[in-house]
Amino acid sequence: MISGMSAVQWAEQLTAVERAGKDQLYSTRQTQFDSQLDAYKLLESSLDKMTADLEALGDDAFNAKSGSISDESIAKVTIGPDAPAGNYKLEVSQLAQxxxxxxxxxxxxxxxxxxxxxxxxxxxxxxxxxxxxxxxxxxxxxxxxxxxxxxxxxxxxxxxxxxxxxxxxxxxxxxxxxxxxxxxxxxxxxxxxxxxxxxxVGQDAKFKLNGIDITSSTNFVEDVIDGVSLELMETHEPGKSSTISVDYDTESTMDAVKDFVNSYNKLMSEITGLTQSLGSSVGVESSIGNDDEDSDKEDEKQIEEDQLGVLKGDASLRMLKGSLQNVLFTASDNGMRLSDVGIELDRNGKLTIDDDKLEKALKSDSASVEKMFTSDNGYLNRLDEVMDPFTKRDGFIDMKKDNIDSRIERLEDDIASHNYRMQQTYERYLAQFTAMEGYISSMSNSAGLFY
Known part of the structure; x- marks a missing residue:
């Protein structure tokens, strides 16, 4: 024992002191790289979600139809996007059997x-x-x-x-x-x-639609009118009829618009939070109104406290954010702006929706609203063009992730080399202090011969 410590303890403590600086450096770098990689994966997910929501807000969203029948015991009605809006009188006189x-x-x-x-x-x-x-x-x-x-x-x-x-x-x-x-x-x-x-006796179904006689070998009548299919279940009493109503599904279209706004706000929140400078204050919640509190909470969970500012040096993300905002400030090629349908930018740069104004615009002139979003120079195509360099294979996000993966691999190699050197250092110290213990023990034994 030397000063009350064994050779092993001396070797361990001296090695720990010698390696502490680089251990801390490597740990900091590992945490930084992991946080950056997680941040880019988060942005990639949000960009993919926004791309999907833009696609969902294409032509089909504005052609969506809904249908109903005045007596649901008579038939089930299935409505497709090709169904012409209007009311249809249904009279079922015979079911197929x-x-x-x-x-x-x-x-x-x-x-x-x-x-x-x-x-x-x-x-x-x-x-x-x-x-x-x-x-x-x-x-x-x-x-x-x-x-x-x-x-x-x-x-x-x-x-x-x-x-x-x-x-x-x-x-x-x-x-x-x-x-x-x-x-x-x-x-x-x-x-x-x-x-x-x-x-x-086998028989066909017989019914009238707006007074026109129709026969079907089954009770499942597909595309009796373009986009309108029926499942006949009961016959009408003589002189009775039901009304089938087909109308544009405004609610479905509004949901598609809200999904787009939510994904845009979420992406903007993440870019802002991940690229903010130290000491700045930023909110990371979406802001569509009281109906979207769940989305707000979900967004808040996406960016952890230690992720704020982790990508502050990435100018390409600030460019992406600015380009997306510029698109929203510019009118569509039919002269309409998002504000014309109740979509506004608030003071935090988030989109908000006036449901009443959006619904009114869709019901009064759905074709113009559709063109504002889906025309060649509409909002959807322009937003997609801005995001494409980031979302495509081997685009900006993939390049950033690959670069970080390479840096992590080099760091792991450095850590392995460092650990190897520190193991050699430990063994050198251990050999030295073991030899010293042996020398001291030998000297003590020799001194005992004189007593």
């Missing part, structure tokens, strides 16, 4: 004949059953006939099943898997007739 025929048997174990021919015909597709072949052994039953039909008639749209009546007798039901008059099941039999009769 599938054909079903039946024959009675004493039991499901009743034996089938060993001769004769039995043929099922659905819309020209036929299944011919020759009992001399099918029941050559004379042991086939009604249950076996059901299974034989299901195995061989599936492709022609017929399903066989047994209905047990409780007294031992059964009904063999043949049901068409498709509705419509054309899919009526026809059964042809010879002298060994089973006596099949119609239980349900």
């Amino acid at each position: 599938a054909s079903q025929v039946t024959a009675s048997f004493a039991s499901e174990d009743a034996l089938l004949p060993t001769s004769g021919v039995f043929e099922i015909d659905v819309n020209g597709d036929k299944l011919t059953i020759d009992f001399a072949t099918m029941n050559a052994g004379g042991t086939a039953t009604v249950e076996g006939l059901r299974d034989y039909i299901n195995k061989n008639a599936a492709d022609m749209g017929v399903q066989a099943s047994l209905m047990r009546k409780g007294d031992g007798t059964v009904e063999l039901l043949l049901t068409s898997t498709e509705t419509g008059a054309a899919n009526q099941i026809a059964v042809t039999q010879d002298d060994n007739a089973f006596g099949f009769t119609d239980l349900v």
Whole structure:
């Protein structure tokens, strides 16, 4: 022991003192690089979200339609963007139904004949059953006939099943898997007739739309009018009708506009916070109004306290921010500005929306609002052009991330070399102090010889 400490303790303490400076330097750099990389990934995510919201605010957002029917028990209505706005009178007189025929048997174990021919015909597709072949052994039953039909008639749209009546007798039901008059099941039999009769006659759906007679083989009528599909569920009482209303889906369009504004505000908040100078004050919340408090809270969570200013030296991000703001200050090629539809820049550079003004603009002149956003020189294309150098593959963001990754790799190499050198330093100190301990011990032992 030297001064109460072992050689190991001396070596550890001296090595710790020697390595402390670079350990702190490397730790600071590692934290800085990690924070910068996380910041660029955050911006990349926000840029991708804004790009997606710009695409969603394209033509389809302004062509969105909504529809309703005055009596939802009669039909379900599906509306697409091609549907012409207006009201349509619907009168359903008949629903489509599938054909079903039946024959009675004493039991499901009743034996089938060993001769004769039995043929099922659905819309020209036929299944011919020759009992001399099918029941050559004379042991086939009604249950076996059901299974034989299901195995061989599936492709022609017929399903066989047994209905047990409780007294031992059964009904063999043949049901068409498709509705419509054309899919009526026809059964042809010879002298060994089973006596099949119609239980349900296959028929088409019949209805009128604005007084025009329409027939459908199914109750699902697609594009009866461009963009309008129906699922018929009930018939009307004589003299009754329902009204189908188709209108522009203003609410859906407004939601798309709000998504764009939210993503813009979030991106601006992040750029401002990540590039701010030390000592400055900046808010990182979106500002659309009370309806978007959840978005505000989400934005606040995106930028941590230690991330503020982490990209303050990146001039390209300040250029991006300024270019995006310049686009919003410039009118679209039809002369309209965002302020004309209730979208304003507040004193913090955030977009706000006047819902009433936006809704009024969409309802009074949706075409002009659409052109303001989607024309060749509209807001969407110009914003996308500004962001493209940052969002494209091998663009600014990718280059920044790759550069930081390279710096992290070099730093890790430096740390590994530093650790190796410090291990050698420790071993040198340990050897020196171990030798010193041995020398001191030897001297102590020699001194003892004189007493």
